[in-house]
Amino acid sequence: MNVIEGGGQIVAEPEWAMIYSTEDAVAAARGHWRSIVRELQAAGTLAEVNGSQIGRAVDLRIVYERARNHVAEHGAVIPPKRGNARAISRVSPHWQAMREAASDLDRIEAELGLSPRRRGSATKVDKKGRARAAADEFLRPVSS
Secondary structure, X not given: OOEEEEOOEEEEOOOHHHHOOOHHHHHHHHHHHHHHHHHHHHHXXXXXHHHHHXXXXXXXXXXXXXXXXXXXXXXXXXXXXXXXXXXXXXXXXXHHHHHHHHHHHXXXXXXXXXXXXXXXXXXXXXXXXXXXXXXXXXXXXXXX
C-alpha cells in the first residue's frame, strides 16, 4: 500500500493486486490512481475522505476501458443469429456497460473537481492550524 500525502492528510492507495487479477488491470489501476491523486494534489483538494471516491473512479475507468475495448473489437450491435428467421439485432451489453460507466464516472469526477467545468467549484482542503489557547490573548509577540 502506498501512502500519498496531500492537504495535510494522507490517502492510502488500495492493494490493486487484491482487486484485479491481471497485471494489465493492476498497472492501469495504479496509473489512474496516481493521475487522479496528482490532479487533486495540484488543485489542493486531496483529502483522506476522498480515498474511497478515488477508488470508485479508478474502478469505473477500468470498467469503461474493458467495455470500450470489447465494443471496438466486436461492435455496439450484436447481429442476429444465422438460420433463425425471428432473430433480431440487439444492442451489446458491453455498449450499455460502457455508457453507464461513463455516466457514473462523469458524476464522480465532477464531485472530486476533476472535470474542467467543475474544477472551480471544488474547495481547497482546510489545513489544520495550531489550536488557539486562552493564553494566546496575553502572550503576543512584542515588537521592538
